[in-house]
Amino acid sequence: MTAGNGSPRQRYRDQVRAEIKQAALAQMCDGGPAALSLNAVAKELGVTGPALYKYFRSRDDLLTELVFDCYAEAAAAVHVESERIGELSPRERLQHLAHAYRRWAVAAPHLYRLLTSMPSPTPDSPPETVDRAKAVLGPFLPVLGSGHIWPAATELREQVQEWIKRNDRLADWVGTYAPDADPATALTGALLVWVRMHGVVNLEVQGKFTGMGHQPSTLLTVEMESLADLMAIPAT
Missing domain, CATH: 1.10.10 (Arc Repressor Mutant, subunit A)
Incomplete structure (x- = not known):
């Protein structure tokens, strides 16, 4: 039975x-x-x-499930913040979402290190892995879709546009979170947020800022505000 x-x-x-x-x-x-x-x-x-x-079944099976759990916890931290700040301007929401992710990483550095030390999901990864990874950045998409790509990032946007054409699931993912946004703009912004956010958070978790005269949270604010300026993300 x-x-x-x-x-x-x-x-x-x-x-x-x-x-x-x-x-x-x-x-x-x-x-x-x-x-x-x-x-x-x-x-x-x-x-x-x-x-x-x-x-x-194996050590890899255990590691995979731990990665699933890490993505789920990171996504939960961002989604909870997204629900809490729904009435704020896109620019304010960008800051809140990035800082929610940072707070999760700093509070659970061993989980953050697990995510960053494992290979990033690819189109060939198990769908569950890809979906959980996408859930972390999902709430950022409508914020980023409210902006525009500046001239220096035009080539990057064109490459992202071609990527979307080759992978229908990307457009579906953007559409789920930001149905009114241009998918290529929102996804290009997501790539830039991912790079800038991890640039700060990863260095902080590694202790690379120890002894310096700045707060990592302030540096993250500057990075997000700089991106918001470049993309002309609305402040109201």
Whole structure:
């Protein structure tokens, strides 16, 4: 007889899987994904290595699920902020969304490092991975779609336009979040936000700003305001 989702057996399985993931994350806090050892996780939990394979098929399977969880947590932080700031101007929303992502990364640096140390999703990645990664940037799209591409970024926009033509799912993704926006403009803006935001956050999480005379949050504000100026994102 198959156990139902709410059965004691399934609840026990879910609990053990959660404990395995927590032990794995703790192991990676200092050494990153390379430090993950199923045998060490098993020892931490007081079970044998082979026992873990009842819950995760392999080390890569465990890592993949941890990445899923990280994307989901990052997306939740951005989406919660997006719901909270719906009445603000596009420029103000850009700042709030970027800082919500930074707060998540700084509060959970081991999760952020896991995302940035793993290969970025590609069109050939499992759809669930791609969709979860897209969810992080989704709330930025209507904000960025309210702006324009400046002359120096024209070539980049043209390349993005060709990318959209080759991949219908990109246009569908933009349309879900920003149905009134030009997809190429919104997606080009998303690329630029991704680069600028991670440029600041990644250096902060690595501790590269330690001892300097500025606040990383101020630097992120400057980066977002600079992009908003370049794209003429409305302030009202």
